[in-house]
Amino acid sequence: MKQGYRTAVRALIASLVPMVALGGPVNINSADAGTLARELEGIGPAKAQAIVEYRQKNGPYKSPEDLLKVQGIGAKVFDQNRDNIRVGSAAPQQQKAAGKKAAGGS
DSSP states (O other): OOOHHHHHHHHHHHHHHHHHHHHHOOOOTTTTHHHHHHHHHTHHHHHHHHHHHHHHHHHHHGGGGGGGSSTTOOHHHHHGGGGGGGGGSSSEEEEEEEEHTTOOOO
16 A cells, blocks of 8 residues: 555656746746746736736836736745746847847838
């Protein structure tokens, strides 16, 4: 009986490992709502959309803690995701467009 129990527990643990590994670093300045909802724990489609809308209204996030300014994002959700939140610059396509404008291009 013990052997069967151990095997079942090992199988359960092995099946959960891929689920734990799914969440990865996400740049909150360039990710779309779908990516945010998929990669961040406790963030569903509505909160993910709120993150994107806050960014569009207020500009890029300067630090991961800025996520706490979004309505519906509390300390618990932030702490769950702290290690996976990145705040790099805007998406590469946005950077190219800004560079062309600065250089006088169209």
